[in-house]
Amino acid sequence: MKFHKTKELKGELSVPGDKSISHRAVMFGSLALGTTEVTNFLQGADCLSTIDCFRRLGIEIKNGPEKITIHGKGLDGLSAPSSILDAGNSGTTTRLISGILAAQPFESVLTGDDSIKSRPMRRIMEPLTMMGADIVSLNGNDCAPLRITGKKLHGIHYRSKVASAQVKSAILLAGLYADTVTEVTEPVISRNHSEIMLGTFGAKVWTKGTTAFIEPRPSLKGAKINVPGDISSAAYFIAAGLVVPGSDILIKNVGINPTRDGILKVAKAMGGNIELLNVNHVGEPTADLHVTYSRLHGITIEGDIIPTLIDELPVIAVMAAAAQGTTVIKDAAELKVKESNRIDVMVEYLSSMGCCITGTEDGMIIEGGRPLTGSIIDPHADHRIAMSFAIASLVAEGETEILNSDIVSISYPSFYSDLRNLYG
Numbered sequence: 001m002k003f004h005k006t007k008e009l010k011g012e013l014s015v016p017g018d019k020s021i022s023h024r025a026v027m028f029g030s031l032a033l034g035t036t037e038v039t040n041f042l043q044g045a046d047c048l049s050t051i052d053c054f055r056r057l058g059i060e061i062k063n064g065p066e067k068i069t070i071h072g073k074g075l076d077g078l079s080a081p082s083s084i085l086d087a088g089n090s091g092t093t094t095r096l097i098s099g100i101l102a103a104q105p106f107e108s109v110l111t112g113d114d115s116i117k118s119r120p121m122r123r124i125m126e127p128l129t130m131m132g133a134d135i136v137s138l139n140g141n142d143c144a145p146l147r148i149t150g151k152k153l154h155g156i157h158y159r160s161k162v163a164s165a166q167v168k169s170a171i172l173l174a175g176l177y178a179d180t181v182t183e184v185t186e187p188v189i190s191r192n193h194s195e196i197m198l199g200t201f202g203a204k205v206w207t208k209g210t211t212a213f214i215e216p217r218p219s220l221k222g223a224k225i226n227v228p229g230d231i232s233s234a235a236y237f238i239a240a241g242l243v244v245p246g247s248d249i250l251i252k253n254v255g256i257n258p259t260r261d262g263i264l265k266v267a268k269a270m271g272g273n274i275e276l277l278n279v280n281h282v283g284e285p286t287a288d289l290h291v292t293y294s295r296l297h298g299i300t301i302e303g304d305i306i307p308t309l310i311d312e313l314p315v316i317a318v319m320a321a322a323a324q325g326t327t328v329i330k331d332a333a334e335l336k337v338k339e340s341n342r343i344d345v346m347v348e349y350l351s352s353m354g355c356c357i358t359g360t361e362d363g364m365i366i367e368g369g370r371p372l373t374g375s376i377i378d379p380h381a382d383h384r385i386a387m388s389f390a391i392a393s394l395v396a397e398g399e400t401e402i403l404n405s406d407i408v409s410i411s412y413p414s415f416y417s418d419l420r421n422l423y424g
């Protein structure tokens with residue numbers, strides 16, 4: 001798909017439902033007894049992979065136009081899968097479902113696409129094995145495909161080396177089936193959607209500092225879940241509104257959970273004009289975001305804020321390229337093990353557009369303010385890279401071509417049409 005420099009972006013949009021919350025609604029609804037209804041579910045390929053896996057585990061899930069309906073059968077209601085479980089491109093599906101499968105009275109084989117088959121799974125294999133699970137990486141490389149043979153699990157106190165909601169959630173889900181309380185301590189708090197939603201379904205989950213606790217064997221009951229708009233998807237329009245001169249965009253109903261809102265803090269620290277309207281603090285907090293063009297300046301982004309904006313760092317790099325001065329991103333080595341190596345790919349293609357950017361072991365250094373020029377971008381089958389460069393193209397002279405641009409359907413199928421609707 002080809003893109004050109006644009007005049008101001010103006011108008012209003014609603015981004016699709018949050019990916020993390022949509023996955024969890026299907027998973028927890030499947031483990032709850034009774035009907036769960038999910039509105040504003042993200043119809044992205046990753047969340048559809050989660051639906052497919054739970055259908056193969058014997059759960060009836062209706063994906064209707066207005067809502068998803070899940071006929072959960074309770075904690076012990078899953079049945080041996082009819083075939084290999086395919087998580088597609090989704091790390092969240094792979095890691096969270098592993099925590100559930102580790103406790104089932106049957107064997108499962110879990111796989112995914114080439115990206116999933118190269119992402120690290122030792123981080124969940126280790127704690128789940130400590131709990132008593134039997135998980136084997138079939139290629140012997142600590143990646144999927146995984147053969148998971150369910151066992152009786154023990155509660156543990158696990159100290160995770162990485163701040164990862166996928167690791168934390170896998171352990172908490174296994175903890176539903178353990179013999180005692182399970183505890184997970186993270187170096188820095190990661191997104192807490194599992195803790196919030198498990199509570200909604202009736203689990204006893206609590207936190208103290210960076211430790212999350214779960215009691216075993218709750219009776220989970222079906223619930224109604226309304227998924228807020230995904231702040232990770234809103235991030236592209238926040239960035240576009242801030243960097244394209246004259247822009248004025250209203251993004252409606254965006255999730256602003258404090259474990260996810262780092263993009264808002266960073267945008268403001270860079271000098272961005274973002275106003276939060278209609279803030280609602282019930283359940284997962286939401287707001288409408290009013291974004292207007294701003295003269296951005298470089299900042300340092302490091303430490304505890306990193307997990308709250310980890311998926312937004314590629315588009316933050318684009319904002320940094322358009323800003324005046326230097327932006328330093330540190331403590332973000334996790335970027336190397338996402339759908340692509342997001343440090344290498346951002347450095348390669350922002351450089352190809354004329355940006356002065358250097359990759360480091362745990363981030364990037366970006367000297368902003370140089371004019372960008374169009375280029376040919378291979379997003380390395382990574383949805384967030386494709387969307388980030390679509391935004392960069394809006395301020396680049398000449399033509400930018402994004403190869404395999406359809407990859408955005410992983411998390412945001414209507415991304416290009418939503419963007420085009422804002423053109424003058």
Ligand SMILES: O=C(O)C1=C[C@@H](OP(=O)(O)O)[C@@H](O)[C@H](O)C1
Nearest residue numbers: 020092163164165166167310311
């Ligand atoms: O739990 C989740 O829903 C997610 C957690 C993050 O991954 P890590 O837990 O691996 O950091 C994030 O990058 C991913 O897009 C979704």
Ligand SMILES: C=C(OP(=O)(O)O)C(=O)O
Nearest residue numbers: 089090091092311338384
């Ligand atoms: C890293 C991501 O997702 P996952 O880990 O679920 O593949 C993402 O959406 O940026």
